Amino acid sequence: MQKNxxxxxxxxxxxxxxELVEGFIKRYAELPIKELWLVDVESGKQKQDIIFDLCQRMIERAGVPITLYKTLDRREALIDADFVTTQFRVGQLKARELDESIPLSHGYLGQETNxxxxLFKGLRTIPVIFDIIxxxxxxxxxxxxxxxxxxxxxxxEAVFRHTRFKNFIGVCNVPVGMKMFIRDVLKVRPQEALSIDLFGxxxxxxxxxxxxNGQSRFTELLDGVASGRLSANSVKNIFDLPFSEGLIRSLNLLPCSYLLYYFKQKEMLAIEMGEFYKGGARATVVQKVEKQLFDLYKKPDLDVKPAELELRxxxxxxxxxxxxxxxxxxxKQTEHYVNxxxxGHIDNIPADWAVEMTCSxxxxxAKPHPRLKHFDEKTLGLIYTIKGFEIxxxxxxxxxxxxxxxxALNLSPLILSDKDAEKLARDMLLAxxxxxxNFTQAVAALKEQDTHE
Structure with a gap:
């Protein structure tokens, strides 16, 4: 086995x-990490310093021989690395605030992934991911x-469509939250085997x-969610609205919380508009939570991950x-839910798509789970639409x-007017x-138009 x-x-x-460092500490026996490098950019240096000091205290408390480094030079850090984790936000939370508030100011849902x-988070992020690759x-x-x-x-999707790099896996916390919810409501004991058929x-x-333990428990789970006895929303940043019983029973599937943006678009927009006019979008709340977290992280006697992190x-x-x-x-060949x-494993979607599904x-x-060969036909219309938007x-x-x-904007089912799409694209590109x-020429052309109007 490889060491160091x-x-x-x-x-x-x-x-x-x-949380990441806590995870590495807990798994040190199976992940013998010799070096852990924290990389950031100049504008993130202050936060990086606070995080470095806290993580150093966590490692010292745990007594594991991990050497922690920090740098603003990505290339220095990457030399001979075995794994690279990416968890950055181009433009930080101020950019997210624009991603949410500009669409809301036009009467559209403001959300950082839909x-x-x-779209604009993707436009900022994809070129940076390509540079890292x-x-x-x-x-x-x-x-x-x-x-x-x-x-x-x-x-x-962008990585596998536009580069030749193969050692890339996308991770999301939504399936993890769904699995934790299922463990809780079905009272699955730690020694019992839980397997979930998740796709999309x-x-x-x-x-x-x-x-x-090899026996399907889906019917009782679906009945609990459909009847409203169980809330399946496992995500802190989405308002907890129940899906209608008719929808759950007719789908005969359990949708993730983000599907509220498509199945309850009117209600979700109304809630978000109310929050926006009361004082800001979700990013405003997150910035307050972040400030509280970093105030905690600065405390010299803190040497564990604080419980408050779960508010994020x-x-x-x-x-x-x-x-x-x-x-x-x-x-390990263990079960996970990743991108x-x-x-070509799934027989009713294009072979070159990136998907999120159960795999080993x-x-x-990652290899697709052999039990999942087919995406449910009832979901394909929405899946094709969103994949078109992603591509x-x-x-x-x-x-x-x-x-x-x-x-791309016109292909999103959350945008209802081509004229509005033009206004949104223009405002967000300038912001x-x-x-x-990459958009220097496009921005210059928009500004040129402004001078002639």
Whole structure:
């Protein structure tokens, strides 16, 4: 077995990093990490310093021989790395605030992975992921990249569609939360085997069956959710509205919380507009939570991950990433729910799509679960629509063309008018221009238009 693992975390100043480090400490016996590097950018240096000090205290308390490093030089960190985790936000939370508030100001849902907000987060993120891949190919070509930067599905699609890099897996906390919910409501004991048939796209997944010790328990789970006795919302950053009983029973599937944006678009928009006019979008809340977290992290006597971290919407991302890394390193062939290319395994969608579904993970990465060969026909219309949006966004991120942004925006089912799409694309492109170097010419053309109007 390989020893002296080196892991690099890009976005090391993230508030989630203590959870990641806690995960590595818990798994030290199976993941013998020698070096852990925290990488960030100049604007994130202050947070990186606070996180580094806290994580150093956590490692010292645990008594594990992990050497922690911090740097603003990504290439220095990547030399001979075994695993690279990516958890960054281009433009930080101020950019997210624009992703949410600009669409809401036009009367549209503002959300960081769907619609106009998700599109522009993808436009900012995909080129940076590609730059990281280029560095990895030069400095640690055998390393695996475990990505939990959103929009994870869109990013994974872009990587496998536009690069030749294969050692890439997208991780999301939504399936993890769904699994924890199922364990709780079915009272599954730790020694019992739980297997979940989950399929779809990132933030667009459905559960079609649940097995405990090989026996299906799906009917009682579905009845509980459909009747309203059980709330299946496992995500902190989405309002907890129940799906209608008719929808759940007619689908005969358990949808993830993000499907509220499609099945309850009117209600979700009304709630978000109310929150927006009362004082801001979700990003405003998250910034307050982050400030409280970093005030806690600064305390010199804190040497564990604080429970308050779970108030952030992405709790358990990091734990899921640790499990994936361990499965690859130890060739575990264990069950996970991640984003990866199915390569023709699913018989009723295109073979080149990246999907999010149940898989087994080992030394060679993710393999689709043999029980899942077919996506439920009832879901295919929505899945095809969102995949078209993801593909168009990845094309726009590379081309830097305004019309490609327009196409992607018009393909989103959350945008209801082509005229509104033009206004949204224009406003958001100008608002984010300093973070979108690929769009320099497009921005210049928009400004030129302004001078002639």
């Amino acid at each position: 693992l080196k892991i690099v975390t890009i976005g090391g100043g993230s508030s989630y990093t203590p 619609g106009a907000g998700g 280029k560095d990895v190919e030069k400095l640690c070509p055998k390393a695996w990249i475990i990505n939990f930067t959103n929009p994870a599905g869109m990013v994974t 796209l990132n933030h667009l997944v459905f559960i079609k069956d649940v097995y405990v 919407g992405g709790a358990y991302y990091s734990d899921a990433a640790c499990d994936v890394i361990s499965a690859i390193y130890n060739d 990866f290319p199915h390569r 993970i080992g030394r060679n990465g 168009a966004t990845s094309e726009a991120a590379l081309s830097g063309k305004f019309n490609d942004v327009l196409l 984010h221009q300093h973070l979108l170097p």
